Amino acid sequence: MKGKSVYKIPNGKLIKINLEYDDETNKIINICINGDFFAYPEEAIEIIEKELIHTNLIKEELEDKISFIIENKNFEFIGLNPEGLVKGIMMCIK
Amino acid sequence: MKEEWRYIVTKGLNASKNMAIDRAVLVANSENKVPVTVRFYTWDPPAISIGYFQSLNEEIDLEKCKELGVEYVRRITGGGAVFHEKELTYSIVISENHPEIPKNILDSYGRICGAVIKGLKNIGISSNYAPINDIITNGKKISGNAQTRKLKTVLQHGTVLMDVDVEKMFSLLLVPNEKIKDKMISDVKKRVTSINQCLGEYISFDNVSSAMKKGFEEEFKVNLVSGNLTKYEILLADKFEKEYFKNEKWNKKR
Numbered sequence: 007m008k009g010k011s012v013y014k015i016p017n018g019k020l021i022k023i024n025l026e027y028d029d030e031t032n033k034i035i036n037i038c039i040n041g042d043f044f045a046y047p048e049e050a051i052e053i054i055e056k057e058l059i060h061t062n063l064i065k066e067e068l069e070d071k072i073s074f075i076i077e078n079k080n081f082e083f084i085g086l087n088p089e090g091l092v093k094g095i096m097m098c099i100k
Numbered sequence: 101m102k103e104e105w106r107y108i109v110t111k112g113l114n115a116s117k118n119m120a121i122d123r124a125v126l127v128a129n130s131e132n133k134v135p136v137t138v139r140f141y142t143w144d145p146p147a148i149s150i151g152y153f154q155s156l157n158e159e160i161d162l163e164k165c166k167e168l169g170v171e172y173v174r175r176i177t178g179g180g181a182v183f184h185e186k187e188l189t190y191s192i193v194i195s196e197n198h199p200e201i202p203k204n205i206l207d208s209y210g211r212i213c214g215a216v217i218k219g220l221k222n223i224g225i226s227s228n229y230a231p232i233n234d235i236i237t238n239g240k241k242i243s244g245n246a247q248t249r250k251l252k253t254v255l256q257h258g259t260v261l262m263d264v265d266v267e268k269m270f271s272l273l274l275v276p277n278e279k280i281k282d283k284m285i286s287d288v289k290k291r292v293t294s295i296n297q298c299l300g301e302y303i304s305f306d307n308v309s310s311a312m313k314k315g316f317e318e319e320f321k322v323n324l325v326s327g328n329l330t331k332y333e334i335l336l337a338d339k340f341e342k343e344y345f346k347n348e349k350w351n352k353k354r
Contacts, residue, residue: 012276019180019232022158040155040354042180044232046205046249048152082205084178085232 009098019043019085025098032063037095043086050081063099068092105136105316107324109309115147115173116345117337118189121329122255123176123344124336125193130251133332136194138316138324140309146185147171148272151178151246155354164272174351176344177246177257179233181273186263186294188308190216192316196254200320209233209247211319212256216243219315220260223308225298233258240293261294262308 007029014020021041027034037058045051057075061068072088075081110121118141128134150159152175159181160172170183192212194201202208213229220227220235220242227237235243235258245258266289275281295303313324329337344350 022155038155038354039153040158041153042151042178043153044178044205044246045153048176048178048248051153084206 007100009100011094011097013090013094013097015043015086015090015094018087018090021086021090021094023094023098025095027063027099034058034061034063034095039091039094041086044084045086046082046084050076050079050083053079053081058095063096065092065096068095103136103320103322104325105138105320105322106134106327107313108137108139108327108329110139110141111305112144113141114145115143115149115171115184116341118143119149119173119175119345120337120341121333122191122193122257123340124333125191125329126250126253126255127336128330128333129193129195130253134330136198136322137192137327138313139191140312141189141191142187142305143171143184143189145169145171146183147173148181148183149173149175150181152176152248153178153354154181156352159274161272161274168268168272170272172351173345174353175246175257176250177248177255179244179246182244182259183269183272184259185265185268186261186296188260188262188305188312189257190260190312190316191255191257193253193255196249196252201254205247205249206231208254209245209256212247213243213245213258215316215319216245216258216260216312217315218318219308219312220295222311222314223295223299223303225295237293237298240291242293242295242298260308260312261292262303262305263296264292264294266292 009025011023019042024038026036069092125137210229227235230236233245234241243260247256
């Protein structure tokens, strides 16, 4: 299944997510996180996109995983946060 | 004795060259080959730059760009799509360990925007920094800014709008919903302004750039000394232009 979302993060930027997922296993197959936010370093988003593949589409699990990557790798977001990102991802699911 | 920074003005360069030069200066500065550099530039032909994380096909009407002779390029900085036509664009390249640059990224946006704010004041426009990355006057945006940090070096570039053609801008940008396009145009007209609009008169690029130069000197208490790109930077810029900014693979990578 494929899904798409556009979500304006409160006090932040606009994110546009393209999601491909397996609706039987409820896992992410592919994800692309676009938008007018800032991430330091910029490679952070590509790394998160890769790490999210095969992750279950469960809010808490996604949030934990994204927060862990950010903390572990010392990434910094401006205009974007894990909660907003997860909300955008979950909005892609039909 | 005030610190001396290099000051470069380039006019008439196109989108890919401009973005390649910003990156080349960043690399050269990170290798201690060139001093802190402030560059002011224009875009010829006019162009749309998109943020690093934006999808080219989702943001820009490529056919319309072709029709109107507008170029497009993906920046190495995040942020949104910008139509560069009648504006002064600045870029500053400085080590992230420079004592004048706050370690906190948002604070450093504010600090560098401080130079633009002082520059605007020098032509009679009072403005202030509106986080995350805007400068506003009377509640309207007059400057947008974007920063990246690579190789322990800060590159911030931004626009100072001299004039703005919202209709033309919207004819080039894709909007999620065509039905609300007119509403979006009137909203943006209310939210965006320019030097010409604020002052009710035309101010030349050279006048704006000398006001901005002074603004940077005042904010950072330095002397900006006119200089040129080095041979090394020119070679690097040529290389980056081919590898990235003129390359469809880069521009269409998201």
